[in-house]
Amino acid sequence: MNYEDLRSECCEANRLLPACGLVDLTFGNVSVGDPAKGIFAIKPSGVAYDQLVPTDMVIVDFDGRVIKGKLRPSSDMPTHRRLFIGFPGIRSVVHTHSRNAVAFAQAGREIPIFGTTHADYFRGPVPVTRALTTGEIEGDYEWETGNVIVERFAGIEPLDIPAVLVRNHGPFTWGGSTGKAVENAQALEIVADMAIKTLSIHPATPPMGDALIGKHFLRKHGKSAYYGQPADIV
Amino acid sequence: MNYEDLRSECCEANRLLPACGLVDLTFGNVSVGDPAKGIFAIKPSGVAYDQLVPTDMVIVDFDGRVIKGKLRPSSDMPTHRRLFIGFPGIRSVVHTHSRNAVAFAQAGREIPIFGTTHADYFRGPVPVTRALTTGEIEGDYEWETGNVIVERFAGIEPLDIPAVLVRNHGPFTWGGSTGKAVENAQALEIVADMAIKTLSIHPATPPMGDALIGKHFLRKHGKSAYYGQPADIV
Amino acid sequence: MNYEDLRSECCEANRLLPACGLVDLTFGNVSVGDPAKGIFAIKPSGVAYDQLVPTDMVIVDFDGRVIKGKLRPSSDMPTHRRLFIGFPGIRSVVHTHSRNAVAFAQAGREIPIFGTTHADYFRGPVPVTRALTTGEIEGDYEWETGNVIVERFAGIEPLDIPAVLVRNHGPFTWGGSTGKAVENAQALEIVADMAIKTLSIHPATPPMGDALIGKHFLRKHGKSAYYGQPADIV
């Protein structure tokens, strides 16, 4: 992808966030990567969504150097960069402070897998990272935030559970496409809402069984998926 | 009804779901049946509501064969089919992942009958199915989902309680008309919201008494109904 | 007031209910009384709000006879009638199934007076009626509903606490004007929302003190009121 296509796709995805009810004020950002070129486009810091235009997007390389753009990239840029490096299969990263997902992050609790809505998107509970150490906070904070995410996903395939809760902070999601990364952020917030209500009805609700998790995840993902229309129709 | 009327009614009802706040993303579908002909129209799988046109609706017969339509029917089609066969008095089935109803389904708890809003629509608690066995999940999953619903309604008149919660999944509602099936889905979500809040105020709230349940249900249903206008006026 | 003015005011107030977020589906109705003439106008039963026109409003006298109108009055009409007779100072009655107020009615709990928002409208907790007996339910049900409200207000000045929760049912509010009756229905729902959240933070929250209750209620009501603009300015 050339820079301008990357910026357009990134701008459009950032503007989707408030339309989807995922962000308050300016609490959220999307990046779109081109892993083959080792670059990604990201929202500039602190700019209102409805004022964003494609040329505001900042192009950064995987070493963290700004390649193109006059504005400062999002202060969360190093976290995005760490994820593009750590999870080679992803094309886009979304960070929000969507309220229900933040509540689990603040409580320091994973989102349990209670139902098929969850399993349609995430093949297990949505994990929460460990707290950062004081050294990590006072050092390269946003990069270290990416590090604890990658550390938490040891043994988990990132596209099986394309979401994480950074403790005391909030959610990051990702996907094999920009559209999927944003959709995962929406699904995460919906699933977190349902989980809060489920716990309020029955605090000791057990997680759903493995057979049903696998069934629903694989209805939508992988070779045997049968949800939606064949690719040549849609 | 001819195919095109069935498709139009079905398309319109599906488009109502997001307008009623009942669905997120593409999590829901409506079918409209013609029991005399043994056929029904249903939403195609994974298509956005605002793009639906009547010719997208898939016509399926009660044996599960696609009679008309180029798109794949909703993956939940066999559940709808099972309900049309099991509950002969119904004309339409609605499936959503509306959040409050899903919360009860995930908690594995029926929706208790706490008030007259509930009794205006459902003549008792809204039941929750048993969990499917691993064999049922790995077999003809969506058909078996219909089976556990029908099994749960042994001894219950489906039009007395035109709604069910599939455990770990979400609600299905139905009705003697398409409008009623959609209205029941709305009422279910409202009643579930009220029930969550009631339980948060007073966790041990007892159900309302039988006399008041009967009074309210029969104010709106059956020969002695006196709610609304006489049929020749409206 | 002549019939047509009464009907216009009543129609407009009914149409306000969904605009204020107070009703789902057709769960609510407003009546506007002319106590001097012993009549009131009320919404017809089961008609959608956005289709209401003034001539749909039904004029009923205080003996329950329909004076003017082709449609059936709301099935809750006898409750309104009982309140106009029992509370001579009121001009309008509003009934909704607004969700937070219903939750308290279903829980069988009064709404405690936790803050100044509450005291600006209601000079004490919002009371809940006793349950109706089976005889009352099977008899003249809607009239008896009015009876238990009036019974509950023995010793309470209706305009000091212009709201009640009918147990297992929902709220009725009233006021010295139609505008005030609708505003009280809005305030009740807001106050109920705040109370649910207050109880979720601190279940044993004590009620606020009498001095602050009196201060806030009397800032807005009675001879010493100093909130808003003098009558000759507004």
Next chain:
Amino acid sequence: MNYEDLRSECCEANRLLPACGLVDLTFGNVSVGDPAKGIFAIKPSGVAYDQLVPTDMVIVDFDGRVIKGKLRPSSDMPTHRRLFIGFPGIRSVVHTHSRNAVAFAQAGREIPIFGTTHADYFRGPVPVTRALTTGEIEGDYEWETGNVIVERFAGIEPLDIPAVLVRNHGPFTWGGSTGKAVENAQALEIVADMAIKTLSIHPATPPMGDALIGKHFLRKHGKSAYYGQPADIV
């Protein structure tokens, strides 16, 4: 600033409140001060937001005398006045009855600092005042409300935690600019919502650590801030 600029800025800020979802009915007001001149503009009492025009704003001096304006100032005016005098660094005060913040005020509980969304705006828990004495309530009530706020901030830098909960009443926020004061009111309501949900998931959630609080607050405030764009760009 001349009177007309002060009134325009004040009018615009008041009209923002309902657009931001911060007020129901007429429960809220904004004042804009000119500390050098010892005056401020404030919303008139009980006037609907969508009818406000700049000339409705009342100009009051720091001694409480109306300098310009035909309408009565907000009944909360003396509280605003007390804050302008007590906190010399502020330019604007916002008072709302936003529902989540009110819930904490009614519960008599500070808003704990659970996450980075909170720390981006408030460098510690949002404090709640003590209850007013009967003497204070029956005396110069609104001035005394300001007094208990100033008393509560002994030892706290007002711009480090630009928000307070008045017990049994609701929130006041302020800022170094009108925009910041309104943004702080929005952030407070969001943070209160997240805190209620966090407590519902895990009632014993501990506050976040000091290192992370300092990091996030100082990312956005003070000399080392690196969030947003340099002042010469924006």
